[in-house]
Amino acid sequence: MTKVLLTGGAGFIGSHTCLALLESGHQVVVIDDFSNGSAEALGRVAELAGLGPWRQTSAERWSGAEPGGSRLTLFRGDVRSSTDLDRAFEAADLGGGISAVLHFAGLKAVGESMAQPLRYWDVNVTGTVRLLEAMGRHGCQTLVFSSSATLYGTTDTVPIPETAPLQPINPYGYTKAAVERMLTDVAASAPGWRIALLRYFNPVGAHPSGRIGEDPNGRPNNLFPFLCQVASGRRQHLEVFGGDWPTGDGTGVRDYLHVMDLAEGHGRALDVLQAEPPQLLTLNLGSGQGHSVLELLRTFETTNGLTLPYTVVERRPGDSAVSVADPSQAERRMGWRTRRSLAEICRDGWAWQSANPQGYSTNKPQHTPELIGTQHGS
């Protein structure tokens, strides 16, 4: 069992990875500023992992209550704060410190990054600098970084290998490319660094229990959470961005992977880093299968016995026709591949949405369904 730190571990990918790591026997410390995550999510992770009752022990700290100390501890904190980072590392120092960090904390909305580039550079890049400095202070040189397929930009390469050129087209993608460059330089600067750059394609779905899932702030930018909110009546209809793409049915094709497959991929990457000599590992995490917007919508309808209203509108700026991973490296280097189907993604996503129509917050203002014809937000 090793002790790992998850930055942003109370968010969508982080909370599902936290559960997978607990189930693999690790001890987990989380630092999260709750800008896109919640303590409630980790309370449910503790419940699913069979830990003791989840409780808040101070203004900034939550933990389970197992005898002998909790295997899950959460600190409210900002990765840009050295003080907050040291508090999390020092809490774990008892009985052996943090042996690896999984770095999820970051902003990830493409449209928002166009409007707020400085905030994206500060959180995503400066935050990683502060984290690496703290890792140096605490003698930790193993890092799994949450990177993204957005780095590849609007490439025509199908499927996309890790060797494809990096051509980001928005500030969010540029910050991911900058962090990958930073980590490459750090790995080359001193012996001992074990780093995995995991480039996610389109993570979707939820844990099959329906207890944890994706809880976007405000109007979802991404297809799957929007589709789930249409299914629950929180949104009136889906806008399909473009029906004239050069694809089978004219709608955009993406590589959707179940969030639990992605979570397990992080566990495998951690195992490989800890078992092998120091290295920098760059891997695409995707299914290798492409599905169009309409294929996903039809699968969601068939799997859950629902009918989802949609209208086809103009293309979204910055979109590409097809983005599908070549995941063969991940299979070769860590024996990982996706195991869950598109139907399981739709089943599990709906289990979460239908049981949690307002996400984790029970006190969100009652939603007023949008009127048809509302202008599409960014």
Ligand code: WQD
């Ligand atoms: C998927 C498809 C849209 C919304 C982005 C980021 C990427 C990653 C995942 C962080 C496209 C269409 C969407 C809607 C639609 N995030 N669509 N109506 O753009 O592939 O990737 O999120 O790492 O980095 O770039 O995901 O879910 O926004 O879009 O028709 O309301 O659904 O045109 O074809 P995307 P998405």
